[in-house]
Amino acid sequence: VGRRVIAHVDCDAFYASVELLRRPELRGQCVIVSGSGPRAVVTTASYEARKYGVHSAMPTARALRLCPQAVLIPPDGAAYREASQAVWGLIRAELGEELVEQVGIDEGYVDLTEIEMPKAAMRKLAADVKAATGLTVSVGIGPNKLVAKIASDLEKPEGLVALSREQACERFAASSPRLIPGIGPKTAERLESMGISTLAALREAGEGVLSERFGANHGRDLYRRAHFEHDGHVQPVRAAVSQSSETTFDVDVADHAVLEEVIARQANGLCDGLRRKGTLGRTIGIKVRLADFTTVTRARTIETATNHPAVVAGVACDLFRAYDPSDPVRLIGVRVAAFTGEEEEAERRRASASRQLRLAV
DNA sequence: TCTGGGGTCCTGCGGCGG
DNA sequence: TCTGCCGCCGCAGGACCC
Numbered sequence: 001v002g003r004r005v006i007a008h009v010d011c012d013a014f015y016a017s018v019e020l021l022r023r024p025e026l027r028g029q030c031v032i033v034s035g036s037g038p039r040a041v042v043t044t045a046s047y048e049a050r051k052y053g054v055h056s057a058m059p060t061a062r063a064l065r066l067c068p069q070a071v072l073i074p075p076d077g078a079a080y081r082e083a084s085q086a087v088w089g090l091i092r093a094e095l096g097e098e099l100v101e102q103v104g105i106d107e108g109y110v111d112l113t114e115i116e117m118p119k120a121a122m123r124k125l126a127a128d129v130k131a132a133t134g135l136t137v138s139v140g141i142g143p144n145k146l147v148a149k150i151a152s153d154l155e156k157p158e159g160l161v162a163l164s165r166e167q168a169c170e171r172f173a174a175s176s177p178r179l180i181p182g183i184g185p186k187t188a189e190r191l192e193s194m195g196i197s198t199l200a201a202l203r204e205a206g207e208g209v210l211s212e213r214f215g216a217n218h219g220r221d222l223y224r225r226a227h228f229e230h231d232g233h234v235q236p237v238r239a240a241v242s243q244s245s246e247t248t249f250d251v252d253v254a255d256h257a258v259l260e261e262v263i264a265r266q267a268n269g270l271c272d273g274l275r276r277k278g279t280l281g282r283t284i285g286i287k288v289r290l291a292d293f294t295t296v297t298r299a300r301t302i303e304t305a306t307n308h309p310a311v312v313a314g315v316a317c318d319l320f321r322a323y324d325p326s327d328p329v330r331l332i333g334v335r336v337a338a339f340t341g342e343e344e345e346a347e348r349r350r351a352s353a354s355r356q357l358r359l360a361v
Numbered sequence: 362t363c364t365g366g367g368g369t370c371c372t373g374c375g376g377c378g379g
Numbered sequence: 380t381c382t383g384c385c386g387c388c389g390c391a392g393g394a395c396c397c
């Protein structure tokens with residue numbers, strides 16, 4: 001396990017930036033990409049809007065109170081996927097697809113270990129992406145994914161920051177543990193209750209104490225992350241694990257017949273996607289969120305993988321009837337997982353059939 | 362003022378088969 | 380034949396990320 005050089009590439013305010021390409025007259029204004037319903041939240045805010053305290057995941061109603069002059073743009077997933085392909089296609093072409101791992105629509109990692117003058121290479125890459133697509137990226141370079149990711153965030157937009165592990169330790173000693181990806185609100189709160197509110201304190205806590213409180217795996221992970229150690233490698237191809245479709249209603253819905261119609265519609269859309277990819281799933285699940293925000297999931301694994309809308313909708317409605325919530329429903333969703341390809345599934349069925357035969361004999 | 366939609370991964374538990 | 384152990388799978392929930 002030699003020394004590695006990893007870059008994290010992150011598109012700046014991605015959805016908002018894609019919208020500005022189509023509507024350059026909005027440049028310099030507060031732009032918020034978001035649905036417009038009463039329960040919508042902000043997907044992306046332009047840097048101008050962020051100055052007013054608007055950020056992703058904030059309820060749109062609140063964002064508009066903070067920044068009433070903002071222009072609201074409804075999300076256009078197809079446009080963002082297309083822009084993402086342009087950016088990441090170029091990055092793969094320039095650096096070699098075996099060195100690039102895309103995670104999510106607008107970011108990814110590059111293994112620069114074997115590349116000479118990594119910083120210069122990434123400076124060129126950022127310029128090429130901007131020239132070809134009009135979109136800007138920020139880049140972080142470090143000895144592992146964790147440091148690279150934090151570095152890419154430091155000088156957004158259009159940043160390019162290289163950091164060693166030691167520099168990261170020193171620079172962020174007084175920072176909140178929340179700086180570290182993977183330490184979210186719950187973990188931060190637990191740490192706070194232990195008197196740990198900085199990364200230096202997290203390091204000083206020691207692995208033993210953390211493992212006691214968080215379990216061996218999570219504890220060790222927290223301790224290592226506090227030292228900016230991370231051994232995850234760049235994985236060029238990552239197969240999808242599940243696909244889902246969910247809807248939050250503007251007003252909670254109590255009528256189960258209506259909910260089953262929505263389930264059927266979601267199953268249709270999901271199966272369209274699965275068929276385009278030639279994928280089948282064996283596990284079908286539902287998600288139900290009630291008015292008080294309690295969220296329940298139910299799942300069933302069926303004998304034969306499927307991408308038939310009637311089968312998916314049938315199982316999903318079955319699960320819903322078994323759950324039979326008496327309270328109004330805020331969100332309903334359908335999920336398909338445990339994927340196999342079409343030919344794999346045929347093989348699985350042959351194996352299963354011969355097992356049955358042996359048992360029968 | 363409430364809290365989207367798309368995901369991933371982990372944990373704990375219970376059933377089951379060898 | 381019974382029992383215990385172990386590993387795997389499926390399920391539910393939770394935390395987290397963009």
